[in-house]
Amino acid sequence: SQQGEEDPQALSIQEGENATMNCSYKTSINNLQWYRQNSGRGLVHLILIRSNEREKHSGRLRVTLDTSKKSSSLLITASRAADTASYFCATLYSNYQLIWGAGTKLIIKP
Amino acid sequence: DAGVTQSPTHLIKTRGQQVTLRCSPKSGHDTVSWYQQALGQGPQFIFQYYEEEERQRGNFPDRFSGHQFPNYSSELNVNALLLGDSALYLCASSNGPANTGELFFGEGSRLTVL
Numbered sequence: 405s406q407q408g409e410e411d412p413q414a415l416s417i418q419e420g421e422n423a424t425m426n427c428s429y430k431t432s433i434n435n436l437q438w439y440r441q442n443s444g445r446g447l448v449h450l451i452l453i454r455s456n457e458r459e460k461h462s463g464r465l466r467v468t469l470d471t472s473k474k475s476s477s478l479l480i481t482a483s484r485a486a487d488t489a490s491y492f493c494a495t496l497y498s499n500y501q502l503i504w505g506a507g508t509k510l511i512i513k514p
Numbered sequence: 515d516a517g518v519t520q521s522p523t524h525l526i527k528t529r530g531q532q533v534t535l536r537c538s539p540k541s542g543h544d545t546v547s548w549y550q551q552a553l554g555q556g557p558q559f560i561f562q563y564y565e566e567e568e569r570q571r572g573n574f575p576d577r578f579s580g581h582q583f584p585n586y587s588s589e590l591n592v593n594a595l596l597l598g599d600s601a602l603y604l605c606a607s608s609n610g611p612a613n614t615g616e617l618f619f620g621e622g623s624r625l626t627v628l
Binding site: 434435437439444445446447448449452492496499500501502503504505506507 | 518547549555556557558559570572602604606611612613614615616617618619620621622624
């Protein structure tokens with residue numbers, strides 16, 4: 405199966421707390437992208453980080469990339485109920501094929 | 515500006531039947547990729563179409579075939595359906611086949627095979 409690795413598989417936190425999820429990959433990449441998916445719906449792009457970048461921000465989202473550890477993390481600050489969703493990372497390798505992780509299911513408790 | 519549209523949204527088939535799923539890309543996009551997503555799993559890449567040709571293919575059998583039309587819309591065909599083909603089928607569009615930018619996804623077609 406063509407999948408990267410994400411952890412944790414599931415994460416449940418209180419509203420207002422920060423949520424961190426991680427993604428690891430195997431070899432050098434061109435870019436890494438994070439997507440959100442509400443239950444059974446299409447995926448929505450969140451952030452793209454290129455291999456020569458180390459950190460990017462978008463609103464309450466912060467993505468870091470550590471190419472030496474072949475890993476990335478997505479931080480969602482001040483979580484809201486609407487952040488409840490599954491989050492996927494997708495890594496772009498030199499053959500221009502995107503490899504997807506199995507996702508982290510995030511639940512925000514009110 | 516319409517986003518990616520897929521049809522049908524839901525369908526039920528029986529084993530051995532054939533199914534055709536359709537996708538219209540976001541305006542201005544010329545590349546369509548198809549994904550299969552089983553419940554609780556990440557998307558699995560099926561294939562990508564650009565300039566009416568299959569450019570990349572994932573690890574799926576020949577029962578899965580596709581087509582891209584001159585207006586960039588695309589179809590996914592699955593023959594001889596198996597129970598294991600039950601999944602959400604997602605279409606994603608992009609500008610060019612290199613996947614260097616973000617993908618725009620449709621809401622998916624949920625296929626149930628009985």
